[in-house]
Amino acid sequence: MPILNGTMVSGLGPLLDIWVGASQPRIAALRQAGQTPPNPVRVRALLDTGASGTCIDDQVIAQLSLTPTGVIPIHTPSTSGTPQSCLQYDVGIIVDNPQVHVVRFTLPIIAAALRHQGIEALIGRDVLDDTTLFYNGPNQSFSWSL
Amino acid sequence: MVVAEQTFKTELEAYEASRDALVAASEGKYVVIRGTEIAGTWSSYEDALKEGYGRYRLEPFLVKRIEGVETILGFSRDIAPCPS
Numbered sequence: 001m002p003i004l005n006g007t008m009v010s011g012l013g014p015l016l017d018i019w020v021g022a023s024q025p026r027i028a029a030l031r032q033a034g035q036t037p038p039n040p041v042r043v044r045a046l047l048d049t050g051a052s053g054t055c056i057d058d059q060v061i062a063q064l065s066l067t068p069t070g071v072i073p074i075h076t077p078s079t080s081g082t083p084q085s086c087l088q089y090d091v092g093i094i095v096d097n098p099q100v101h102v103v104r105f106t107l108p109i110i111a112a113a114l115r116h117q118g119i120e121a122l123i124g125r126d127v128l129d130d131t132t133l134f135y136n137g138p139n140q141s142f143s144w145s146l
Numbered sequence: 147m148v149v150a151e152q153t154f155k156t157e158l159e160a161y162e163a164s165r166d167a168l169v170a171a172s173e174g175k176y177v178v179i180r181g182t183e184i185a186g187t188w189s190s191y192e193d194a195l196k197e198g199y200g201r202y203r204l205e206p207f208l209v210k211r212i213e214g215v216e217t218i219l220g221f222s223r224d225i226a227p228c229p230s
Contacts, residue, residue, distance in 0.1 A: 025192065029199035050222030069198065069209050071150045071158065074219040074227060083218045085150040086227040090195050090209070106192045108209070112225040122223065 001132070001145040002100040012118060014047040014135065014142040019094040020056055020121065022064055023106045026090060038064045040094060043120035047133060047144065051124035054093070058111040060120055061089055070108050086110045093127070095146065103146050156181050157208035168212045180207040187212065 009015045021040030022030065030037045041060050053072070070088030075081075088108040095103045105127055114120055132145040151158060157179040161168070164184060168177060171187075176194035178185040180202050188194040191209065198207045211217065 023192075023195060025195040025199040028196075029203050033204055035204075048223065051219075052221070053219040055221070055225060055227075067204070067206060068150075068153060069195070069207060071154050071208070071210075072219055073216065074221060076221045076227075077224045084227065085148050086219075087150045087153060090191075106195070108191065110219070110227050112227045114225065117223075122221070122225075124219075124221075 002103065004095065004097065004100045004144045004146065006142050006144070008140040008142065012046060014133070014144070015119065016045055016047070016095075016144075017042055017097065018045045018121065018123070019043075019096060020060055020064070021092045021094065022066065023090040023092045024104075025106075026066075027092075040092070044118070045121035045123050046119045047128065047142070048122040048124055049128065049133070051122045053126050054107060054109045054124040055112050055114065055122040056089075056091065056109050057114040057120040059113075059115060061111040064091075066091065072108070072110065074110065093123075100146065153206075154208045157210075160184060161208070161210055169214045172212050173214055175212050177210050177212055178207055179210065180205065 006016055019040040020043055022037055027037040066089040068087035069090050073083035074086050091109050093105045134143040160179050160182045175187040176191050177187050178194050178198045194209045
């Protein structure tokens with residue numbers, strides 16, 4: 001299993017850069033239609049054990065010209081106990097850096113305005129459940145095996 | 147009705163109409179629906195997507211996990227999902 005080691009970012013936590021693009025099935029459909037698939041977008045992502053799903057900034061989704069392929073209810077601190085239905089988009093998430101070369105996930109995500117929080121993606125437990133995350137608080141570092 | 151439900155209104159109604167049978171036969175799998183047409187069920191999300199894009203190209207279609215009890219995603223961070 002490749003391991004990615006990182007340092008915590010003050011006030012935010014375990015951050016890393018990932019690439020977000022169209023899913024492989026969508027890329028195939030775009031090519032078949034004679035269209036050029038969008039280039040993946042590099043985003044700053046937070047490994048978030050408090051998120052049961054993965055969420056990508058809505059401007060990134062717009063940049064990739066994605067169309068929704070799902071609906072799912074969500075709870076947040078402001079939904080006050082009543083779930084809110086949310087559109088899902090299929091994406092490919094690519095982890096590719098000097099430590100970990102091209103690990104790809106195809107998954108449904110929701111879009112939300114995150115940029116103002118200093119991040120553009122939340123990597124949720126839908127991804128983390130298939131990996132191992134070691135959060136070293138005293139050293140302010142983390143290791144992510146994926 | 148919120149935008150998300152309105153976007154797939156016909157597909158969600160088709161799912162609800164067949165929900166009991168789908169749950170009995172294929173709980174945990176993924177169903178692909180366009181309009182009132184249920185294309186079938188697949189074991190993985192990626193396989194369902196492949197079928198959806200293969201069959202319907204870039205036209206809208208819905209991929210939904212078949213569940214007796216609907217999953218609700220939870221976020222401890224206050225996010226503002228779009229569109230609501």
